[in-house]
Amino acid sequence: MRLKAQRRNLAIGLGAVTALGLALGGVAFSESQSPEVVRLGKGLASVDAKKVADIEPRTTIAERPTTEPEPAASESPMADGEASYYGSELAGNLTASGEAFDPSQLTAAHRFLPLGSKVRVTNPRSGQAVVVRINDRGPFHGNRVIDLSTAAARKIGLIRSGTGRVRLALLLD
Structure with missing residues (x-):
């Protein structure tokens, strides 16, 4: 049984x-x-069904800078590291500075820099750089050093990959 x-x-x-x-x-x-x-x-x-050409403008080899810009006397080089970006899914949410997040603005999140600080973010692969204003805290994922807005990521060519190595320099007033 x-x-x-x-x-x-x-x-x-x-x-x-x-x-x-x-x-x-x-x-x-x-x-x-x-x-x-x-x-x-x-x-x-x-993935979203979008044409790549609609996401990031193409640049020709002639338009790309051949060397990285020299740091100005009013810059203080900081750490290199991994950057990511956040976009429209967080639009309108309040940032640590109290303002609403706008993905079309040149802003970023950093763990400890004072809110309102200006930082030059350079993509060493392309030599493209953008100046962003720190208005939020983060990133809190992995070993990333900065979270960029969509507009800032587009300026330095991180839209396709989503993340990438960057060099940071604090702009001194």
Whole structure:
């Protein structure tokens, strides 16, 4: 009698595992066929259906600076590190300075610089630089040193990659 119960439990367990495997396989297959999901490395990522040309203006080789700008006497070089940007999903939220976040402004979040500080952020790969005003606290993800607004990230060419190495210099008044 005991053997029959064990066989029945085994059959039920195998059936449940098989059904779960088929369900998960069907979900993965349907997601991979969706136009909103693309393969990114070993996993999948969802994307907005936008033309790349609409996201970031193209620059020709002639338009790109050949060298990084020399630090001015009124600049104090700071740490290099990873930068990211945040955009329209946070538009209107209050920043640490009390103002509403606007992704079209040249602003950024830094962990400890005084609010209102001006920082030159340079992308060493392209040589492009932008001056941003610190109006928020962060980033609090990984080893990132600064979170840029969408407009600032676009100016230095970080829109496509989402993150990138940057050099920071505090502008002194």
